[in-house]
């Protein structure tokens with residue numbers, strides 16, 4: 001299927017579903033790659049709250065704690081000494097653009113879990129960033145082999161615009177679930193909503209369900 005055909009088809013399906021008044025729970029057949037209501041872009045737009053914190057690597061810290069056995073605070077040297085993995089994934093922004101084939105390299109969330117060892121009571125994760133942005137996820141959404149704390153994108157150090165030194169990538173959710181300039185990861189028994197989640201965005205944020213707003 002060529003790109004324009006793909007796009008038209010997705011939009012038609014979306015329109016049909018909206019007419020039926022059931023855009024939330026519909027699963028779209030016929031396009032294996034572009035989620036409903038999304039359009040493909042080749043560039044990489046920048047979206048944030050307008051503040052792009054500049055964190056010198058000598059001052060950068062990542063703290064991981066809450067309901068865990070072994071909380072840690074890593075310096076840049078300690079973070080980069082952890083095993084690094086590359087994962088290719090598609091990026092879906094709630095403002096309706098998608099970008100295919102992003103090569104993210106960094107530390108997997110599953111490695112972080114192996115280090116800090118969440119308690120059995122820990123069922124949710126809250127991410128906090130250097131710009132005071134927050135976002136929340138259930139632990140099972142983070143406990144997936146494609147969830148990364150990325151410090152490289154397509155072979156180069158992640159730019160400050162896109163959340164460098166380190167950002168979170170959660171490919172199966174809309175991109176607002178991935179905190180740029182991440183500073184703290186807190187495991188909890190409670191689901192504390194993040195910046196967009198308290199402002200009416202969906203708590204679950206599943207692109208394939210067109211699950212944008214609560």
Ligand SMILES: Nc1nc2c(c(=O)[nH]1)N[C@H]1C(S)=C(S)[C@@H](COP(=O)(O)O)O[C@H]1N2
Pocket residue numbers: 044045046047048049050093094129130131133161162163175176177178179180181182
């Ligand atoms: N720290 C922080 N992370 C953030 C945001 C933000 O404002 N601050 N915006 C989110 C939103 S709404 C989106 S769509 C993506 C955009 O990532 P990009 O700028 O790399 O495209 O970052 C997410 N992570």
Ligand SMILES: [Mo]
Pocket residue numbers: 047093094095175176
């Ligand atoms: Mo966004």
